[in-house]
Amino acid sequence: MSYVTIACAALFKRVVxxxxxxxxxxxxxxxxxxxxxxxxxxxxxxxxxxAGCTQTKAFHRGKSIQPLTSxxxxxxxxxxxxxxxxxxxxxLDPKAEWxxxxxxxxxxxxxxxxxxxxxxxxxxxxxxxxxSKDYAHSQLLKxxxxxxxxxxxxxxxxxxxxxxxxxxxxxxxxxxxxxxxxEHETEYALFIYLRDSYASTGxxxxxVLAAVVSLGRYVPSAGTQVGFASLIDLRSGDIIxxxxxxxxxxxxxxxxxxxxxxxxLLADLPL
Numbered sequence: 001m002s003y004v005t006i007a008c009a010a011l012f013k014r015v016v017x018x019x020x021x022x023x024x025x026x027x028x029x030x031x032x033x034x035x036x037x038x039x040x041x042x043x044x045x046x047x048x049x050x051a052g053c054t055q056t057k058a059f060h061r062g063k064s065i066q067p068l069t070s071x072x073x074x075x076x077x078x079x080x081x082x083x084x085x086x087x088x089x090x091x092l093d094p095k096a097e098w099x100x101x102x103x104x105x106x107x108x109x110x111x112x113x114x115x116x117x118x119x120x121x122x123x124x125x126x127x128x129x130x131x132s133k134d135y136a137h138s139q140l141l142k143x144x145x146x147x148x149x150x151x152x153x154x155x156x157x158x159x160x161x162x163x164x165x166x167x168x169x170x171x172x173x174x175x176x177x178x179x180x181x182x183e184h185e186t187e188y189a190l191f192i193y194l195r196d197s198y199a200s201t202g203x204x205x206x207x208v209l210a211a212v213v214s215l216g217r218y219v220p221s222a223g224t225q226v227g228f229a230s231l232i233d234l235r236s237g238d239i240i241x242x243x244x245x246x247x248x249x250x251x252x253x254x255x256x257x258x259x260x261x262x263x264x265l266l267a268d269l270p271l
Contacts, residue, residue, distance in 0.1 A: 058243040058268040059155060059169040065241060067270045068188065072119040074271065075186040075234070079106050080141050080193045083252060086223045088202030098198075098253050105258035106194060113262050114190075117271035122186055136179050143173055144191040148228045151242060173230075173237045181234035189234055190269075194227035194245075194261070196252045225250050229265050241270055 068074070083098035114121050127133040151171055154162050165171075180189055199207065199222040211219045224246065231241040245265045250257045 055246045056243055056264050056267060057156065058241065059151075060242070060270070061169055061238055061240045065270050068119045070118045070120075072188060072271075073122060073186040074114075074119045074231075075122050075124055075180055075184050075189040076110060076114065077124050077137075077141065077144075077180075077189055077191050079103060079110065080145060080191070081106055081252070082195050084195070084197040086197045086199050086203050086221070088200060088206045090203075090220070092197055093200075102194070102196065102252035102258065105252060105255050106192070106262060108255070109259040109262035110192065110266075112259070113266055114271070117269070119188075119271045122184060124184070127183070133179070133183060136176075137183075140173065140177060140180065141191070143176070144230060144232075145193055147171060147173055147239070148191075148193055148230060148242070151239075152228065152244060156244060169239075169242070171239045171242070173232055173239065175237050177232055177234050177237045187234055188240075189232045191230045191232065192227070192265070193229070194225070194252065194265075196225040196250070197223040198251070198253075199223050222248075224248060225252070225261065227261070227265060229269070231269065231271075241268070243268060 081099060081103045083095055083102045084092040085095055085098075087093055111123075124137075126137070154160050154165065155169065155171075177189065181187065203220075203222065207220050207222055225248070227245045229243050229245075230239045232238070233240050243265055245261065247261070247264075250261055252258045252261060
């Protein structure tokens with residue numbers, strides 16, 4: 001995403017500082033020059049539009065939700081994070097080093113953000129003597145991904161909303177989450193899921209060429225940050241609060257943008 005901003009800034013400087021070096025009598029060449037200028041300006045305007053394109057929208061179970069009391073015990077599950085490089089052809093190439101950095105920054109931001117909440121926060125600790133428990137816990141992370149993805153599809157896209165869930169939010173991870181309550185002696189668990197991608201140099205080149213050829217009508221994606229968070233009642237498995245984050249800007253590989261993403265994702269968390 002930052003690659004696109006840099007590229008657009010360079011294009012903008014060139015567009016505003018240069019004139020078409022074509023005689024007005026040569027209308028064909030003059031028109032071609034103006035088309036190129038228009039395409040460049042369209043790309044710049046598109047990049048500026050993305051700066052404010054962060055979206056969050058929370059749902060909760062029931063007609064209203066009250067903040068948890070100061071006695072509530074909340075387990076923070078390991079954040080499920082993956083970072084990718086977006087290739088010229090639009091493929092997502094996983095980057096282990098980026099993912100490690102993003103996970104560290106998001107975890108630090110979560111501790112900071114949740115440290116000021118009313119409820120008592122407990123960090124998930126893997127079992128040292130029973131690998132089977134760790135496996136069961138990792139399967140819950142995958143279950144959360146599957147259920148959360150379904151929520152994104154069927155609750156945030158009106159035309160895909162399920163008839164039996166219309167005008168209500170009653171999603172659940174099921175009774176399997178009881179293993180977390182028994183293991184960590186907590187009543188609630190907070191799950192975090194984040195994916196982010198960043199344009200490669202080849203992708204940036206493709207974006208610029210596509211914008212120029214299409215006169216700004218088609219500007220391919222330079223990467224998207226998407227995620228969701230769920231507060232789970234470990235006694236029933238019900239999702240009592242859910243929030244989605246979608247952004248065309250931001251960079252989880254660095255501390256401050258990661259902190260901003262966490263703050264937006266947890267903005268309405270009832271703790």
